[in-house]
Amino acid sequence: MRVPQLRLALNQIDSCVGDIASNAESVVRWTRHSAERGAHLVAFPEMVLTGYPVEDLALRPSFVEASRAALRSLAARLAREGFGTLPVVVGYLDRSATAQPKYGQPAGAPQNAAAVLYGGEVVLSFAKHHLPNYGVFDEFRYFVPGDTMPVVRVRGVDVALAICEDLWQDGGRVPAARSARAGLLLSVNASPYERDKDDTRLELVRGRAREAGCTTAYLAMTGGQDELVFDGDSIVVDRDGKVVARAPQFSEDCVVVDLDLPAAEADAPTGVVDDGLRVDRVVLSEEPVPAYPPELSGGHAERLDDDEEVYSALVAGLRAYVAKNGFRSVLIGLSGGIDSALVAAIACDAVGAENVYGVSMPSKYSSGHSRDDAAELARRTGLNYRTVAIEPMFDAYMGALDLTGLAEENLQSRVRGTLLMAISNQEGHLVLAPGNKSELAVGYSTLYGDSVGAYGPIKDVYKTSVFRLAEWRNRSAGERGRTPPIPENSITKPPSAELRPGQVDTDSLPDYPVLDAILELYVDRDRGADEIVAAGYDRELVTRTLRMVDTAEYKRRQYPPGTKISPKGFGKDRRLPITNRWREAD
């Protein structure tokens, strides 16, 4: 018997939370593109219609109803535009029709759902079975789990459907797809980027395909949402775990792949299979596609190397934040130091140097090289540059108050913050905060001073990585025959806040390589003080560092969101009480 064929189109696209109309428009546009390429089955990411994650919008009945209504309109619209016979899988926000109101259950019983649109109708819908409630996820707060194993028969192939976490956790839809004897497992996802997660994800999908016993397609989202970045990297593997196709990272794409798949079985099981999941079968078309020579292999996009991958994530996150919040330009205080220089380079790559505004705000403690290095950065990148000296404002405050020590140091930083916000209010730029993860961890920053800004592009980047990324960016420019954006001197000089004469970071902090190593163990890996000492670090240094981290929570809380690149940073994935007397190292 002939093996049925299917041409599958995975639309790895961006989506904006709350902009249902525009998201629906994207689905139509990419469906048209998929149809033009001859697809037999078209898919879009998890909750593409509402954007992801919607957080408490899930608890607002008017928003849930808007999503449901938009899904029905979209089904009708696709048919009107001539795609009625093309099944389209679309993620959206739904509510359970069966869940009874219950104390402790999300109000209105919302569901993280996906539907198959066909013939102008919603022919099948289902909700995510496994709900993630860790790290940046809070899905038990928002959703009621789905309890079906959806299987849609398309041109004689049984396609089992799943949503994201359904593949990450054991049990549920992966074994159920095997029990239901599916010929293809299609999972739609909005899985946020993390450093090295692409490798984890690849191994996951390969393992799950073997477990499900069928070709498995993992469709990812791309773009950015607040601190989250979606890196694309959709994957198709066969039942033996061999990679069939892999999409590019950090860009929208339509992966079209011709697959040979097993024919649907006439006696395929119905009823309840694994984990209490009830098989929900819909037959759209029994007749296989007439045999055709496979033409489209989906491709194997080139992988970015580690530094380029992280840098690309930072650019993607910033670009999305600026655009989706309705800004066109950004504003950065340029100190001549490496943090603001890297932020400026990222900003130029994200929104174009012509939309990047830099201000040098020297004080009497600023070194000559600070101004020179800031001006040099502007010259190299072509960003818009100006200088505003802070002395008159600083002197005015000092004339009214008797300030010394840290109060005087912080004042300089806050005058700069106020200047940036004034320019932002006057000219409409979005202010970027230059803080890195090492500073944020130990609280080495001024609240309402250098922490001012709507977005912190390198908030989740340790200082040692700041250096590495700056070097990578310069080297990469060199390799392409371009001007390296970051002045060498910003990379090589000792880091300093320049808030008092001769100050350098190491007056207050351990050397960055040691500091960052301790921080990674404590912050990212939840190791205790004794374990960190056992890993080879000086006890006194560990005690001092951990105490700084334990007492900086309040400052971190007030820091703006920034691109998340590590498994555990500061933001939604790490939540600590402010009022907290726990001192790890005491």
Added chain:
Amino acid sequence: MRVPQLRLALNQIDSCVGDIASNAESVVRWTRHSAERGAHLVAFPEMVLTGYPVEDLALRPSFVEASRAALRSLAARLAREGFGTLPVVVGYLDRSATAQPKYGQPAGAPQNAAAVLYGGEVVLSFAKHHLPNYGVFDEFRYFVPGDTMPVVRVRGVDVALAICEDLWQDGGRVPAARSARAGLLLSVNASPYERDKDDTRLELVRGRAREAGCTTAYLAMTGGQDELVFDGDSIVVDRDGKVVARAPQFSEDCVVVDLDLPAAEADAPTGVVDDGLRVDRVVLSEEPVPAYPPELSGGHAERLDDDEEVYSALVAGLRAYVAKNGFRSVLIGLSGGIDSALVAAIACDAVGAENVYGVSMPSKYSSGHSRDDAAELARRTGLNYRTVAIEPMFDAYMGALDLTGLAEENLQSRVRGTLLMAISNQEGHLVLAPGNKSELAVGYSTLYGDSVGAYGPIKDVYKTSVFRLAEWRNRSAGERGRTPPIPENSITKPPSAELRPGQVDTDSLPDYPVLDAILELYVDRDRGADEIVAAGYDRELVTRTLRMVDTAEYKRRQYPPGTKISPKGFGKDRRLPITNRWREAD
């Protein structure tokens, strides 16, 4: 047969997150007090040993182990101090000994647990069965649920034990206590305060007692933790739902009550009862207490009326935040307006007028009455008062930048924020932000300006309630023959930000009674635009208001924590994406 008696001591006390040593010390002190009053069974609130809520500290193995070790030490210490024969129920943080590591499950399988300490040992421990994961709670993120029905036999009475949510949700330990034929159901809690929640809680406990078929004791926590306030109000009801005793609101107390209880049954069930819960029985003492005349009734503390209750919550929240974060004094910018006046009055009640510092920071747009009203507030309350004119700093910025309109308005507010932070840094006061819930909802405030501060005492109070509370506070002073703290003129004059000549709030906002009514429907009750219009509000006004709320998320995110008094406010109980194009009223 004689009915066994028990003298139960419910220690409704405060606890500080992370301060395990000091929390253990409190348990010893209050156990001594309970023993002196002749108690036979002593109880402490949910997670009293670690404080509540510990959030991500639950995922840190060193913290979990510290809690477990402290519990064992506490058991030994209590015995050493002569309380070895007195069973003491103590909430703490534990980990499951049986849960297998599993993707998606909290790392280390932590548990929100309680233990019975007796004879120098931990004789019984159990974990919360129902985990709340809504509003301010995220317990699925942190805890693995308990699966036993703990029953401890004390002087011939079977006491079933439960933790907080076990009573709020249906099923589980309440019916299981009946199935296990318990003579007393004791629930330990850390249930955060909300307006009118005391009434809900009373009806809950009465209903659950009838359901459990036995006397039910509900022991509450008191104090404050970040935005949460614990209001005390412990309750004991009999099996018919009749209130036996009720503790005071917002203060530490030891409620001691003599109870007549049914004798333990020899054939009481073992094994699994309701909801999969396995009965876990421990017999400490079979012999009933020798008969004694009941002396202690636990008392019925007087209820606060609604305004006093809310005002007391605001005072308790602020007092806890200041003290537990290691501050002694607070600093407030005094505009002469009602918001800062109410904040000052609350602060004087919380930490004493001698520890409250007020600064008037007039500009050229400040009216004469602003300075007079601020000075009058200082005179009436006795707080420390000074004046710093902002003109020199304002002029210095204006000399460097060409600012107009909103940028010029915001600048004044930011100069004030910088002044407050400078004084705070120099003198060590904690800055209070004066924003109310109406302003915060619509974004009528300046980021890094009037939003500056470590704590916002009236962050969750609508403007109309600000007026009501100010009037209540003045009236209450009058009734006690004291000087009303808030100048009449601050209450009666039209609210104004005074950032341009002749400005009043109603230039930008609807009248507060209408605004607050719309906000309550939208923010607190999740009503949609159409429903709000249907409730009798002008469509144009609703559209304008909702649009302001929908676009102010970023400002709210940067606002400091404040006392939570309503079921839904801004903070942990309401989480929205910043990047969000949803416009409810479009």
